[in-house]
Amino acid sequence: MNAALIKTVTEFNTILNLIQSKKPGAADYIREIPANQYAYCTAPLKQFPRFFHTTSNITESSNFIFKPARQMSWLMALDHIWHQWLQRMTERRDRIHHTQYYTRFYH
Secondary structure, three states: OOHHHOOOHHHHHHHHHHHHHHOHHHHHHHHHOOHHHOOHHHOOOOOOOOOOOOOOHHHHHHHHHHHHHOOOOHHHHHHHHHHHHHHHHHHHHHHOOOOOOOOOOOO
16 A cells, blocks of 8 residues: 555554554654655645646656657667757756856866
């Protein structure tokens, strides 16, 4: 069962207790992470409704890159993802405007 998608705090705690009984170390690790960062039942749904989507911005950005690759063979998909990633990093790097006041490598 996926504890992150449970709708009530009581059910969520029950699942964590079940994990505690089977793998105490895993339960301790999970409890150290603030539940509002991953659990539906503790998310601030009134201010930021998720509609059962529990993805982050990083995931959404990655999915945008991966979407065309899903229709390709694995080798072409890998090539596509690699080139898309490099293109994005290059664009971000090039957006930084270096001047003599902001970098020691200005000539």
